[in-house]
Amino acid sequence: MEEVVVVGYGTQKKSQVTSSVTTVKGEAISNLNTPTFEAQLAGRSSGVQVVSNSGEIGRAPVVRIRGVNSITSGTTPLYVVDGMPMWAGDTGGGNTPANALADINPSDIETMTVLKDGAATANYGSRAANGVILITTKKGKNGKFAVNYNNQFSVASVVKKYDLLQTPDFVTISNEKAAAASPGLVWAKGTDFNTNWQDAVLRTGTQTDHFLSMTGGLGKGNYYASLGYTKQEGVIKPNQMERMSFRLNADQKVTDWFKVTTSLAYSETGYKGLNNGYNSISGAMFSAVRQLPNTPIYDPTTPTGYNIFTSGTVSRVGQWQNLIPITSDLTNIAYIVNNNSYTFNLSRFIGSVKGDVNITKWLTYTLQASKDRSVTTGFLYWNRVHGDGFSRGGYIDNNYLNLDRWNIQNILNFDKSFGSHNVNLVLINEYQKQKTNSFYADGQGLSTDFFGQDNVITGSYTTQYSGGSATEGGLISYAARLSYNFANKYFVQGTIRRDGLSSLPAANKYGNFPGVSLGYTISNEEFLKDNKYISDLKLRASYGKVGNTDIDYYPYLGLYNSYKYADYNGWGFSNTGNNQLRWETNVKKNIGADFGLFDNRITLSAEYYENQNNDLILARPYAPSLGLPGNFINMNIGSMVNKGWEFSLGTDIIKNDNFTWNVGGNLSLTKNEVLSLVDGSDIIQSRNGETAYLIRVGESLRSLYGYKYWGVNKANGNPVYYKADGSLVQLDIATNAYRVFDANNPGTLGASSSLTGADRYILGNTLPTYFGSFNTSMKYKNFDFGFLARFSPNSAIEKKEYFSILISNCVAVEKNKR
Numbered sequence: 151m152e153e154v155v156v157v158g159y160g161t162q163k164k165s166q167v168t169s170s171v172t173t174v175k176g177e178a179i180s181n182l183n184t185p186t187f188e189a190q191l192a193g194r195s196s197g198v199q200v201v202s203n204s205g206e207i208g209r210a211p212v213v214r215i216r217g218v219n220s221i222t223s224g225t226t227p228l229y230v231v232d233g234m235p236m237w238a239g240d241t242g243g244g245n246t247p248a249n250a251l252a253d254i255n256p257s258d259i260e261t262m263t264v265l266k267d268g269a270a271t272a273n274y275g276s277r278a279a280n281g282v283i284l285i286t287t288k289k290g291k292n293g294k295f296a297v298n299y300n301n302q303f304s305v306a307s308v309v310k311k312y313d314l315l316q317t318p319d320f321v322t323i324s325n326e327k328a329a330a331a332s333p334g335l336v337w338a339k340g341t342d343f344n345t346n347w348q349d350a351v352l353r354t355g356t357q358t359d360h361f362l363s364m365t366g367g368l369g370k371g372n373y374y375a376s377l378g379y380t381k382q383e384g385v386i387k388p389n390q391m392e393r394m395s396f397r398l399n400a401d402q403k404v405t406d407w408f409k410v411t412t413s414l415a416y417s418e419t420g421y422k423g424l425n426n427g428y429n430s431i432s433g434a435m436f437s438a439v440r441q442l443p444n445t446p447i448y449d450p451t452t453p454t455g456y457n458i459f460t461s462g463t464v465s466r467v468g469q470w471q472n473l474i475p476i477t478s479d480l481t482n483i484a485y486i487v488n489n490n491s492y493t494f495n496l497s498r499f500i501g502s503v504k505g506d507v508n509i510t511k512w513l514t515y516t517l518q519a520s521k522d523r524s525v526t527t528g529f530l531y532w533n534r535v536h537g538d539g540f541s542r543g544g545y546i547d548n549n550y551l552n553l554d555r556w557n558i559q560n561i562l563n564f565d566k567s568f569g570s571h572n573v574n575l576v577l578i579n580e581y582q583k584q585k586t587n588s589f590y591a592d593g594q595g596l597s598t599d600f601f602g603q604d605n606v607i608t609g610s611y612t613t614q615y616s617g618g619s620a621t622e623g624g625l626i627s628y629a630a631r632l633s634y635n636f637a638n639k640y641f642v643q644g645t646i647r648r649d650g651l652s653s654l655p656a657a658n659k660y661g662n663f664p665g666v667s668l669g670y671t672i673s674n675e676e677f678l679k680d681n682k683y684i685s686d687l688k689l690r691a692s693y694g695k696v697g698n699t700d701i702d703y704y705p706y707l708g709l710y711n712s713y714k715y716a717d718y719n720g721w722g723f724s725n726t727g728n729n730q731l732r733w734e735t736n737v738k739k740n741i742g743a744d745f746g747l748f749d750n751r752i753t754l755s756a757e758y759y760e761n762q763n764n765d766l767i768l769a770r771p772y773a774p775s776l777g778l779p780g781n782f783i784n785m786n787i788g789s790m791v792n793k794g795w796e797f798s799l800g801t802d803i804i805k806n807d808n809f810t811w812n813v814g815g816n817l818s819l820t821k822n823e824v825l826s827l828v829d830g831s832d833i834i835q836s837r838n839g840e841t842a843y844l845i846r847v848g849e850s851l852r853s854l855y856g857y858k859y860w861g862v863n864k865a866n867g868n869p870v871y872y873k874a875d876g877s878l879v880q881l882d883i884a885t886n887a888y889r890v891f892d893a894n895n896p897g898t899l900g901a902s903s904s905l906t907g908a909d910r911y912i913l914g915n916t917l918p919t920y921f922g923s924f925n926t927s928m929k930y931k932n933f934d935f936g937f938l939a940r941f942s943p944n945s946a947i948e949k950k951e952y953f954s955i956l957i958s959n960c961v962a963v964e965k966n967k968r
Contacts, residue, residue, distance in 0.1 A: 156263045156284050158230070158273035159561055159578055159631070166633070168641045168669030168690045170267035170740050170757060172196070172798075176260045176288070181936075183304040183357060185382050185391060186249055187256045187285070188213055193923030193940040195264050196796035196816035197759075198281075207384045207391045208421045210240060210249035215266055215281025216759060217792035217822050218851055218917065219736050221766050224700025227281040228274055232399075232413045234502050234520035235277065235582065237553050245530040245547060246423030246492045253417045253498035253524070255378040255395040257300065257361045260286045267759060268694015268738030272665025273631060275647030276697035279736040279763070287413065289399050290365050290372030298363045306355040308385050317344040317444040331884070340444045340471030347441035350484035351434040355383035371402035386434050387487045390422040407508040414501040423492035425538070437483040445470040447484045456485040458536050465540040486537045491602070494528035494549075512566040517559070524553040530592075531602040544596035548606045555584040570637040578629040578647075589618030621703045626650045641669035641690075651699055655706045655729040665694030673746070686746025686753075698734040701767055705784050706731040726778045732786045737762040753800045760793040770828050787828050790851060794820035810929045817922035822850045822915075844912060854913040857905060865896040871905055879903045918942050 153164040155173055172195035179190040188211050192200035201212045218225050229238050229251060242248035263284040265271045271278035315323065324338035363376040378395040395417040403409045424434055449457040449468060457468040459475070467482040469475045502520035509515060530547040532539025539545045557580070564575040595612030596602055629647035645665040652659075672678060673687040708727035713720050742757030766788030774781050800814040824847050827833060833845035834855065844855035858872040868880040870891050880891040882899060890900025920943065927936030 156261065156286055157270065158265065158282065158284060159233075159559070159629075160563060160576055162633070165638060165671065166635055166641060166669075168643055168667040169265070169270035169692050170197075170742060170759070171270050172198070172264045172266070174262045174264075179256065179259075181302075181934075182256070183302045183359060184256065185357070185380055185393070186211075186252045187254060187259055187262065188249075188251055190256055191262060191264075191283075193816075193925070193938050196755075196798045196818050196922070197266050197794075197820075198264055199818070199918070199921055199942070205385060206247065206424065207382055207389050208242065208249055208252070208423060209247040210238075210251065213283075215264060215283075216761055216794070217820055219279045219761060219763050219790075219792065220698055220700075220734060221768060221788050221790065221824075221845065221851065223698050223702075223734055223767055225280050226700065227283050228277045229283050229285065230274075231285045231500060232287055232502055233504070233518055233559065234413075234500060234522060234557055235274075235555075236500060236522045237524055237555060241496065241524050241526055241551065241553060242421070242423075242494060242528065245528050245549065246421055246494050248419070248421060248494065248496055248526065250498075250524065252391070252393070253395070253419060253496065253500075254285070254415070255361070255376070255380075255393075255397070255417070257359075257363070257378060258287045258376055258395075258397050258415070260288045262286075267667075267692045267740035268696065269643060269645065269665040269667035269692035269740075270694075271696050271738065272645040272647060272663055272694040273629065274696070275627060275629065275663035276625070276649035276651060276661055276733065277699050278663075278696040279698035279734065280700075287397065287399060287415075288363070288365075288374050288376075290367060290374040290401065292367040292372060295366035296364070298361075298365075300359070300361040302357075302359040304357045306357065306383075306385055308352055311346075311348045311352070312439050314346075314348075314439060315443065317341050320443050337473040338442075338444065339473060343444055343446045343470070345441070345443050345446060347438045347443070347447070347483065348435075350447055351387055351438045351487050352385055353383070353387055355385045355389075357382040371400060373398070373400040375399075384424075386424055388422045389424050391419065392421075393417060393419040409506040411504040411506070412502070413504075415499070417496075417498045419496045419498070421494055421496070423494075424487065425490070425492065434483060434487055437480055437486075440477070440480055441467065441483065442469070442472060442476055444472065445476075447482070454485060454535060456482050456536075458482050458485060460536070460540075463541065465536045481537045486533075489533040489535070490537060490539070491529060491531040493530075494526055497525045499523045512564060514563045514565075516561040516563070518557075518561075520557040520559075522553075522555045522557075524551075526551040529605065533602065534596055534599055539594075542594035544599065544602060544611070545592070545594045546596060546602055546606055546611060547590060547592035549588065549590040551586070551588040553584070553586050555582065557582045572633075572635050574631075574633040576629075576631040578627070578631075580627040580629070581625070582627075583622070583624040585620070585622040587618070587620040589616070591616045623652045623703045625652070625699065635669075637674065639671050639674045641667075641671070643667045645694070649697065649699075651733075653699065653701055653703055653705065654731060654733065657729065658732045661697055661733045661735075663694075663696050665692070665696075667692035683747060684745075685749050686744065688744045690740075690742050690744070692738070692740045694738045696736050696738065698736065701734060705767065723777075724779050726780075726783045728783055728785060730786075731767070731784060732765050734766050734786070735764050737764065751802045751805070753798075755796075755798040757796050758794070759796070760791065763788075763790045763792075766790065768828050785828075787826065789825040790823065791825060792820060792822050794818060808931055811926070812928075813926045815922060815924040817920065819920050820917070821919060822917050824849060824851055841907075841910065843916065844910075846912075849912060850915045850917055852916045854916060855910055856913055857909060858911040858913065860891075863891060863896050871909070872911070873903075873905065873909045874911075879905055881905075 154161045155164045155167055174194045182190050184190055197216045199214045215227050226238050229236050237250045240247050241250045265282040271282050274282050321338040325336045328335040328337050358381050360379045365374045376397045380393045382391045397415045399413050401411040446457050459468040466479040500522050504518040507515045528549040532545040534544030560579040562577040591606050593611035593614040601607045601610035627649045631645045633643040635641040647663045650660045669690040671688045706728055709725035710721050711724035713722045738761050740759045745754040765786035767784050768787045769782035770785050771782050772778050796818050798816040804811040830847055835843040843852040860870040863870050863880050870878055870880045878891040879888045882889050888903045888905050890903045923940045925938040
């Protein structure tokens with residue numbers, strides 16, 4: 151049987167596909183012990199990058215298909231499960247992140263198909279600027295009733311902890327530093343303890359998966375049912391995820407011409423999160439690496455049993471024998487991770503009912519109705535005894551978030567062959583409506599910690615707050631796709647889609663999104679049919695224009711919102727409308743070639759693409775005297791381009807009845823360039839209160855931006871930086887002033903100088919210029935072994951160029967390098 155590929159609103163034979171499509175089969179990822187399927191995509195397809203910016207369980211990884219395709223709007227691909235466009239992103243409600251895609255059990259997945267170029271993504275028109283990922287779940291099969299049970303167990307641990315000073319060196323170096331500022335001064339005392347505070351927040355995490363599935367057929371129907379349980383512990387306490395999932399897929403042939411298919415999935419997921427912010431007093435790693443090693447975690451003489459000092463409005467980790475307290479009144483982080491709560495529970499239903507009518511042998515009609523609903527209830531409690539909640543007398547918060555989406559599709563499929571000619575025409579009508587609503591209740595000043603366990607309790611706290619929101623939006627679409635091939639040699643496919651979006655003004659609400667692709671299978675020509683070396687050779691090219699619906703709900707309207715002043719309720723101007731706002735569009739071009747050698751024992755794919763992003767929505771600033779909310783108006787101004795090469799290789803080195811050995815890999819070379827901004831002006835963005843990113847015409851999006859670091863003046867320990875003209879300045883730590891630095895005379899402070907914003911450099915890219923993977927698998931009878939290694943530049947900053955992070959009084963953070 152010839153392999154079939156899911157292409158959106160239907161399938162195609164793989165030999166007839168002329169666009170850039172990659173399929174990952176469930177059997178290739180079935181043994182991977184990951185809680186979400188996006189992690190399983192990593193390294194499986196060229197052009198697809200999966201990045202985890204945090205090890206926190208529940209935080210969604212960043213998935214990019216051929217780069218970033220917007221500056222301010224959404225950049226997440228469209229995910230479609232069994233024909234249902236589903237919610238993606240964070241559904242955690244605010245206090246704890248929750249990956250919407252984690253509600254799908256990876257063990258239920260049959261295939262994942264990535265649509266990358268314009269012709270493939272044009273099927274989804276306005277939602278496809280960031281690519282499309284189609285997920286097909288497992289279906290029932292005719293035959294005997296079969297039961298499958300799978301159990302997996304894995305362990306996760308930190309590969310390397312921060313290399314910090316231990317007590318002997320800490321005491322010596324701290325006092326050397328103090329004496330340098332004030333001769334004879336000593337503050338670090340006590341060597342009874344040598345505490346590694348990282349051990350207080352880190353652990354070896356485990357993950358356990360249980361999966362039970364049943365499949366079979368009854369009469370003219372088939373069914374597939376599964377029950378899954380996953381529990382995953384993070385390496386930072388108390389981070390954890392626990393999920394119970396259920397799925398039922400069934401189809402029934404009611405008559406010879408009518409078939410009903412249902413796909414129902416329900417999951418319950420619970421998360422324990424953590425506060426791990428860069429600048430948070432109780433951020434687990436932020437605090438752990440700044441604790442003093444000569445102080446203990448526990449103190450049996452205190453009411454809590456922890457080493458905590460509390461006096462008046464101050465509560466911090468105890469200084470023990472040291473003569474001064476810890477910088478910034480940091481908390482005892484071990485107490486925090488064991489007593490603060492960040493939890494939420496998520497209920498998710500994804501279901502669809504589909505009816506297929508065979509009007510004739512070559513004409514079918516399909517009606518599918520789908521629903522995706524996610525309900526989250528979150529809970530946060532900051533302990534009143536110590537930490538972030540101390541100054542508030544305890545802080546508590548409950549929140550609720552409901553995401554509800556309906557989708558209805560009408561599909562008419564005409565498929566007929568006339569001799570060597572094959573014609574397929576698909577007509578599509580789609581309606582989608584979604585609504586979100588949320589509310590929260592929080593307060594501070596709890597009467598006792600007893601009321602900080604599960605829920606906001608009436609009368610248990612003093613200061614009370616509440617709030618909520620509600621939004622809704624819709625999409626209506628009409629599309630047609632025509633595919634033609636002659637003798638399986640020459641292929642042409644054209645798609646046109648017209649989408650109407652509620653987020654845009656009436657004049658620009660509808661957009662047309664075309665796509666076309668061409669293919670030529672040279673290996674089916676007579677002169678190559680019996681070639682013993684070349685078994686497959688196809689050339690293809692495509693063009694498509696798609697859009698981005700992830701532009702917020704009503705950015706074009708002049709909006710008013712509720713405002714509160716003292717005890718008075720009112721309303722005021724909250725958003726400046728723009729009735730000329732248009733679609734953000736993405737023009738995708740692609741050329742590629744597919745090769746198969748030696749009866750496809752060796753396969754190779756190579757392609758070049760270019761994605762031009764136009765009419766990107768940016769905020770044009772206006773004078774504050776005009777009284778505009780935020781002093782800006784959203785307009786279609788920006789443009790950007792992504793282009794690059796992609797290569798994929800697969801080989802069957804050994805292939806016989808008892809033993810197989812496969813080797814493969816892929817490589818993506820990509821370049822991003824910003825083409826236009828508001829009046830060509832730079833956009834400077836910060837992170838954690840420091841200048842970090844630059845968006846500039848002619849440069850890669852969000853280039854790393856800061857002061858160029860030369861190194862340390864070994865004569866006095868002063869940090870040295872480059873100015874814009876290439877000269878060097880040093881920061882005199884004693885006076886906190888900049889002085890000229892002469893590398894030939896480091897012991898002398900030069901004339902007064904400065905280091906200003908004009909001296910900042912572009913230090914590198916945040917977007918990788920290449921990435922890829924290498925994989926191999928071996929199977930002997932019923933035993934198999936395999937691994938996959940991914941590679942990507944760890945940083946685009948040159949070796950000796952770093953951001954300057956000036957931290958005072960934190961000598962425990964890094965070793966003295968003098």
